[in-house]
Amino acid sequence: MDIIVCVTSVPDAASRIEIDSTGLGIKAAFPSILNPFDEIALEEAVRLAEAHGGSVTVVHAGAEGGEEPLRKCLAQGADEAVYVKDPALLGADGLATARVLAKAIQTMPHDVILCGRAATGAAAGSTGPYLAALLGIPIIPSIRKLKILSNGRDAEAECEAQAGGLSVECGLSAVFTATKGLAEPRYPSMQSIMKARKKAIRYLDLNALGIAPASLSTPGIKRERLSRRSNARSCVMLKGGVETQAKEAARFLDEKIGAGGGR
Amino acid sequence: MIWVVADTQAPTEGALGAARLLAAASGRGAPVSLILTGADPAGAAKGYLRSTGRIYLLAHRLLADASVDTRACAVARFLKDKETSFIVVPGTPDGGVLAPLLSVALGLPCVTNVTGLEFKDGSMLAQRPLLGGKLTETVAVDGRAVMTIAPRSFKETFDSGRDAETTRMDAELAQTDARVRVSGRAGQDHALDITEADVIVSGGRGMAAGPNFKLLEELAALTGGEVAASRGAVDSGWMPQSRQVGQTGKTVSPAVYIACGISGAPQHIAGMRLSETVVAINKDPDAPIFREADLGVVADLFEAVPLIIEEIRRIRNDREV
Numbered sequence: 001m002d003i004i005v006c007v008t009s010v011p012d013a014a015s016r017i018e019i020d021s022t023g024l025g026i027k028a029a030f031p032s033i034l035n036p037f038d039e040i041a042l043e044e045a046v047r048l049a050e051a052h053g054g055s056v057t058v059v060h061a062g063a064e065g066g067e068e069p070l071r072k073c074l075a076q077g078a079d080e081a082v083y084v085k086d087p088a089l090l091g092a093d094g095l096a097t098a099r100v101l102a103k104a105i106q107t108m109p110h111d112v113i114l115c116g117r118a119a120t121g122a123a124a125g126s127t128g129p130y131l132a133a134l135l136g137i138p139i140i141p142s143i144r145k146l147k148i149l150s151n152g153r154d155a156e157a158e159c160e161a162q163a164g165g166l167s168v169e170c171g172l173s174a175v176f177t178a179t180k181g182l183a184e185p186r187y188p189s190m191q192s193i194m195k196a197r198k199k200a201i202r203y204l205d206l207n208a209l210g211i212a213p214a215s216l217s218t219p220g221i222k223r224e225r226l227s228r229r230s231n232a233r234s235c236v237m238l239k240g241g242v243e244t245q246a247k248e249a250a251r252f253l254d255e256k257i258g259a260g261g262g263r
Numbered sequence: 264m265i266w267v268v269a270d271t272q273a274p275t276e277g278a279l280g281a282a283r284l285l286a287a288a289s290g291r292g293a294p295v296s297l298i299l300t301g302a303d304p305a306g307a308a309k310g311y312l313r314s315t316g317r318i319y320l321l322a323h324r325l326l327a328d329a330s331v332d333t334r335a336c337a338v339a340r341f342l343k344d345k346e347t348s349f350i351v352v353p354g355t356p357d358g359g360v361l362a363p364l365l366s367v368a369l370g371l372p373c374v375t376n377v378t379g380l381e382f383k384d385g386s387m388l389a390q391r392p393l394l395g396g397k398l399t400e401t402v403a404v405d406g407r408a409v410m411t412i413a414p415r416s417f418k419e420t421f422d423s424g425r426d427a428e429t430t431r432m433d434a435e436l437a438q439t440d441a442r443v444r445v446s447g448r449a450g451q452d453h454a455l456d457i458t459e460a461d462v463i464v465s466g467g468r469g470m471a472a473g474p475n476f477k478l479l480e481e482l483a484a485l486t487g488g489e490v491a492a493s494r495g496a497v498d499s500g501w502m503p504q505s506r507q508v509g510q511t512g513k514t515v516s517p518a519v520y521i522a523c524g525i526s527g528a529p530q531h532i533a534g535m536r537l538s539e540t541v542v543a544i545n546k547d548p549d550a551p552i553f554r555e556a557d558l559g560v561v562a563d564l565f566e567a568v569p570l571i572i573e574e575i576r577r578i579r580n581d582r583e584v
Contacts, residue, residue, distance in 0.1 A: 013510050013529040017397050026398070036511050095366070095373065118359075120510050120533070121394050124375040126363040133367035138332045138442040141360045144504070156446075160505065162272040162355050162456050167447040168330055174443075180511045181504050220408060221372040224388060224401040233541065237548070237559040242566045249542060249560050249567070250574030256519050256540050257462060257486050 001054030001152065003045045004108065005078065006101050006115040006127065007038040008060060009069045013120065019226045025091070026226065034069040037116025039076070041178035043185045044146060045114050046077035052148055055079040057108060061100040063090035067201060074196035075188040082108075086205045088213035094122070096216040098130030103209040105135065111172045112155070117142050117179040128177035138174040144181035148172075265289075265349045268338055268365075269299045269311070271328075273355040273414075274459060279314050280417030281380060281410070282351045288382040293348060297427070298341070300334050300434070302327030312426045323434035330443035331360045337434040339368035347371070347407060354411040355458075366409045373409045374402050378416045378537075395510065395533025414458040415516055455489055456513075457506055462488030463517045465508055465535070466496050469524015469545065469564055473501035478568050479523060485575055491515065493525045509534035523564045527552030544568065 011017060015030035045056045058073040060066040061084040070081040084104050089097070105113065113135075118125035125141075132139035144165070145158035152172075159166045160179050188196070206213055238245040267282045269275040275297070282295045296317040299307050304320045311318060321341055325333060338361070342350070350365055352358040354376050366373035378399075379390035387404045391413070404410075457463060464483040466476055476490060483490045492502035494509050508515055510530040520538035524545060525531060532555050535541070543556035544564045553559045560567050 011394060013395060013533045017394055019398070026394075095363075123392075123395075123514060125359045126373065126375060129360045129363035130367060132332075133364050139360060139364065140443055141331065142356055158449075160356065161448070162270070162357065164505065165449045166330075166445060167449065168443050168445055170332075170443040180507070218372045220405045221374060222403045222405075224403040226393070227399050227401070229392075229396060229399060229536075233555060233557050235543070235553045235556045235559045237553065237561060242562040243570060245560045245562055246567050246570030247574050249544075249558060250571045250578060252558050253486065253519065253521070253542065253571070254575055254578050 001048065001052050001111045001148065002109040003048055003054060003056045003112045003114065004105055004110045005038070005042045005045045005056060005058045005073070006060070006113070006131065007042065007058050007069050007073055008035050008062070008119055009033060009065065010035045010119050010121040019228065023225055024223050032065065032068070034072050035116050035119050037118060037120070037178055037180075038069075039116075039185045040180065040182050041114040041116050042073050042076055042078060043183040044178055045112070047183055048112065048146070048148060049079075052152070054111075057082060059101055059104055060084070061089060061097050061104065062092075063087050070201055071196060074199045075193045076186060077192065081199065081201045082204060083201050084204045084206070084209065086213075088206055088216065092216055093218055093221075094124055094126045095130055095218050098127050098134060099216065100206070100209065100211060101127070102131055102134035103211055104204060105131070107209070111152075112148070113173065113175045115175070115177055117177045125177070128175050132175040135175070138170050139177075140168055140170060140174055141177045142179040143176050144179055146176060146182065264346050265293050265295045265351065266342065266345075266347060267295060267297045267315070267351045268358075268361060269297055269307070270353045270355045270358055271301065271307070271334075272357065273353055273456060275311070275353050276314070277412045277414065277417045278351045278353045279311070280419050280421065281377065281412045282349065283421065284380050284417065285349050285351070285387075288380075288387065289348065298338060300326045300329065300337060305429075305431070308429060313422050313424070315427050316423065318427045318429045320429065320431040321434045322431055323436045325436045325438070325441045326434055328445050328448070329441070330445050331357045331364070332443040333436070333441050335361050335364035335368065336440045337436050339365055340435045341432065342369060349407065350409045352409065352411045354413045355456075358411050362409045362411045369409070371407050371409050372404070374404060375411045376413045377410050378413045392537060395514070396536035413516070457489050457491045457508065458513050458515055460489035460515070460517050462486045462519045462521070463491045463508070463515055463538075464488050464521045464523065465491040465493065465525060466502070466523045467493035467525030467531075468495040468499070469526075470496055470501060473499075475565070476501060478565070482521065482568055482572055485572060486519070488517070488519070488521075493531050494528075522552050522556070523568060525552050526550045527555060
């Protein structure tokens with residue numbers, strides 16, 4: 001079974017964030033991390049390959065900095081890493097990135113395509129659906145359980161849905177997006193980290209995929225500006241014993257919630 | 264024409280509110296049409312009769328409890344030859360998938376998780392939060408687009424004063440279009456998804472054990488809220504995953520967020536930063552949660568929460584007398 005995992009890196013939630021001098025990009029104080037949902041997707045892919053045989057290929061598209069997340073994936077069990085690296089991808093939006101990933105995936109055999117439910121920074125969650133639509137295959141979003149049937153052609157999954165869950169079935173190949181609960185990422189052993197260092201990342205660029213850089217801009221939408229949220233809070237710390245504080249807190253809550261509260 | 268695609272599992276008011284704003288700004292008074300999908304969506308349409316001018320019931324037996332993959336196929340085929348300026352979709356788990364699928368199928372750009380709209384010199388600017396609400400991105404939209412609307416945004420009540428004109432259409436679907444089939448829905452463990460709740464009472468590791476969440480349920484019932492939890496509490500098995508607030512859980516923005524025994528890790532803050540008002544209850548006066556709160560109660564939550572419940576009841580009783 002050929003399993004593809006699309007990965008990206010995201011700013012660390014603990015990092016201080018600055019808007020750069022162009023006003024359109026960000027600078028993070030801490031190094032980026034592998035998107036937590038992609039890490040879950042990768043773990044599931046490695047488990048599937050262990051259970052059913054086959055290989056796991058991780059794919060990343062971007063202008064720079066892709067080696068770090070790809071190396072991490074190799075250490076956590078991916079067999080191969082493909083990096084579509086091209087300066088034209090600097091500032092590429094979600095659809096452009098998905099177009100490049102889809103083109104790259106089309107050059108490889110693929111039964112199962114996994115990616116994170118969303119990148120935690122942008123939280124758009126569009127990559128999986130875009131990929132499915134561009135490749136013309138089904139999308140099964142936010143899965144917490146995946147089972148490949150013994151015929152190797154069909155799958156059953158449990159998805160997270162509004163206020164509950166959903167069981168679905170579909171044929172392969174398909175795109176699945178991973179949410180928490182699907183698999184707990186493993187800590188790579190020293191041995192697997194060492195082995196990963198020896199694995200080579202395969203590089204591709206837009207030219208190799210036959211993509212014209214100009215075709216990547218999405219007409220009709222443009223990032224106008226980034227701004228920092230202005231209403232930083234200043235906390236009023238209540239004083240006194242617990243009874244006094246509880247009284248004040250209750251009054252505050254009753255005022256905020258109003259008469260509409262309570263059912 | 265501005266189209267709103269209703270969610271089958273969640274309220275669509277926010278998307279309708281945003282669509283009305285878009286219609287008003289377009290000047291021509293572009294009509295807003297609502298699309299409902301289902302085997303027989305007439306029943307579901309009843310709640311929306313006075314929210315919009317026109318309703319299309321997109322009906323097919325394959326749309327009975329359909330996957331988002333099948334719904335997207337039906338909606339895209341229905342809209343293919345229609346005049347379309349905006350397609351507005353609720354920013355629910357389903358909507359967040361439906362929108363990019365429609366975007367590719369119909370060749371329209373897509374803007375997700377919109378919390379605000381601004382109109383200036385004939386152009387439209389959409390605001391969306393980035394990085395757990397640390398930043399706001401403003402996107403200029405030139406003409407047509409698919410948009411998802413963040414939960415609890417644009418919820419103003421509206422009554423058109425007359426019933427919508429309703430048209431039933433048979434969806435163009437073949438058996439092979441049902442590529443993802445729903446075989447069951449499980450664990451509707453709470454009526455209202457936490458992303459839609461006006462008040463959230465959230466517990467962290469400080470709750471110490473699952474059964475202690477009963478205390479938070481009592482406060483939630485009293486305040487018309489829903490109970491949620493931090494990652495620590497969910498990973499301990501005290502609360503289901505569907506109620507986790509934070510980076511690997513849900514992003515919420517209720518009117519009031521009450522954090523009980525939550526220390527306030529950056530990953531948790533990323534999921535609740537955009538709450539309108541935050542009250543934090545924690546024993547540790549240096550807990551980072553207080554930096555994201557408006558009101559801080561420094562106390563043992565097992566003492567403070569029962570007293571707060573009692574006091575709210577007393578205030579309400581006094582008011583009624």
